[in-house]
Amino acid sequence: MSGTASSRMARWAFAVFVGLCLAYLLLPSLIIVPMSFSSQSYLSFPPAGFSLRWYQGLAGNSAWRDAAANSFLIGVPAAFIAVALGTLSALATERGGLRWATAGVALIVAPMMLPHVILAIGLYPVMLDLGLLHGYIGAIIGHAVIGLPLVFVSVSAALRNYNPALELAAMTCGADRVRSFLHVTLPMIRIGILGGGILAFATSFDELMLSLFLTNTGTRTLPRLIWEQLNDFLTPTIAAVATLIFAFSLLLLAALAVFGRSARGMPTSLALATAETAAHG
């Protein structure tokens, strides 16, 4: 009897501990939400009063609208490039039987480990030379570089997760390489590709350092505008923007979880873990 009681105690203690951990992870991000509904004209916590005027102000402000549009104009193409190249490189290193596959993996994953500021400093003179500085294309190229390893890792995991004999089976069934890829490989790794693409987009959406170096006031993204505004005004507008970004990120995570669950045998937890690392890394 006492054993059951003490085990129940232990379970409660554990639940409390887990709750504290989650609070520690999430509260700093969540604090921004009530601040955005403040009726005061400066950032404060706890917020005084309630108003939606910062959201109304956002809707009427073309600078925020343009920045949001820029974030998509850069993030979506960057994610597509990352998906195309990341998937191909994952296929090459997992299935190509390459001699230097391990070295290749290290090189492809490197942009994930390197500080973005180094990449930004390196890209700056190159883009300047190419005449791509401050344009969309330069920023898209930069963001594709940091998105590629995320797609690569996600697709590699998906490829490792199923039996390569399936491709051989497709070929003995009469499918050539293209049809074997379309009918067998692609459906198997679809979730990995989708998850990697969402991660690549989310990372671009969140990225500040490259945007500081590679964009200007015409092509600046949301994170860059937030950063600029923080220097000049500390109004709850920023909290409102942050809240919207927060909600959007949750939506992306939810999409990942839903796709992950619908796939048979895909490790959802793994995809989510990667998403977390990317979001906070």
Next chain:
Amino acid sequence: MADPRTLEILPERGEARAPASGASLSLEAVEKKYGGLVALARTDLDVRPGEFFGLIGPSGSGKSTLLGMIAGFVPPSGGRILLNGTDIVSLPPYRRNLGMVFQNYALFPHMTVAENIAFPLRMRKLQRGEVETRVRRMLEIVRLAGLGERSPAQLSGGQQQRVALARAASYDPSLLLMDEPLGALDKNLREEMQYEIKRFHREIGATVLYVTHDQDEAATMSDRIAILNQGRIVQVGRPRELYEAPATSFVASFLGEANLFEVAAVSQSSPPRLRVETKDGLTLSANQLAHFEAGAVICVRPEAIQIAKSAGAAANVLSGRVLDVVYTAGSLRYRVEVAGGRVVLVRRPLQRQAAVMEVGSPVYLSWDVSDTILVPNS
């Protein structure tokens, strides 16, 4: 008046499709090297049309390499692979028109059972109605009618294997390759599936090349067997031939159990009878069947040896002492120490109330001269 049993059987036969004729398969000087490493030494092999042909050997003996080269996954370093007389070496796997069954079934998990079976037909751009008819027929042949809409994950291991058979054969390939298809199943199911595959083979009529590391399975199922060891085929023959006349000591010990005695000297006592001195210091009698000399090996099967309390009149008699006796399903296995410390394995079928020799008791082992198998020097 016709035999009523024949009448019962005939309509069934009529319903089954006429067995497609199996292809002949010939390997001519096929070899595979990885750098300096020889995975398969120059090999010649002929598989007859419609034959159920077993390929067995320990792991690393080259059997998977051989199968991979026929399927088209592994390019040979040299030689020709002839399917019905046409060299297929330069063809990619998807042009070879073979069926293949994989060890872990390799069913497409994102397709239903019916879609799996239809896949090769769709790749061949058959009309939809034709695809449906064939899928239904294949499901009937493998006794899975009504399960077409299930996903493979919802089926048992044995059922999945039957789907794999149906998929491999749905387009009437003239050669079916099977790579340890029963390796993932437990023992009882494996035996059941052996019969299932044999029945399937009879109905389909294709030539089957069956790779396994299980010698009993190969012996049960195959018309003929090739035994591989260390990258080469050591013997080809019917299971019984391999068992009763092994070409090397490896074959003798790989297929079934064997007591092997190394030969020290041979003398012709009364032709065709030989007296053979073994390296353990034993003297045995054998029949002269082929050219035979010192350095060769004698093989005596454990079940050919009689065990008794008194010496009989057989050509070979050894006295010894029972080291231990083990009861296995249906038989007793003795280990008997004879002169010179040599241990001989004996297996006797267990009859009801048969006398069991006790451990430590003195016994006589005897066997007929025809059970002394001479294995040439390999």
